Amino acid sequence: MMGTLPSGILVSALLKRVNDSGGMGMVRARGDAQSGAILLLLNENNGTSKVMERALDLLGKVILVETGPADPTDAIAREAYWRRRRDRDPDLWVVELDIPSAERFAAETIASG
Structure with missing residues (x-):
């Protein structure tokens, strides 16, 4: 993603802020x-979680896009999803x-970087 900070720096900044x-x-995977x-x-207090990914919109702006299993309470499906993605893309970071407000932290750090 041209014009953005390197992935490793974005991940480090996000972890530090959190x-x-x-x-x-x-x-979970470097x-x-x-x-x-x-x-x-992104885990929430009510036992649900979202899976989001850094992507580019049509104008080239960095955004977060929800992806992964439809059921936000299915931890097994979430785990299987990211592991399949990682098998196909060994360069993928999984955090x-x-x-x-995990989504807010992620958006402020990842989507602005």
Whole structure:
């Protein structure tokens, strides 16, 4: 993704922001430090989670797009989904966040980078 910070720096910044705010973030799979895609597992307090990915919109702006299993409570399907994606793309970063408003943290850091 041209014009954006390297993936490794974006992931590090996101983890630092989340951890500094009292949440927990961890890298489930380390991807290419320069240009690896970033897949986010965003856990909510109610037991649900979203899977989102950094992408480009039609104008070339970085956005977060919801992807993955339709059922936000199916942890087994979520785990299988990211593992399949990782098998097909070894440069993929997989980052899990456990903090209230995880999507906001991700958007402010990943989509602005």
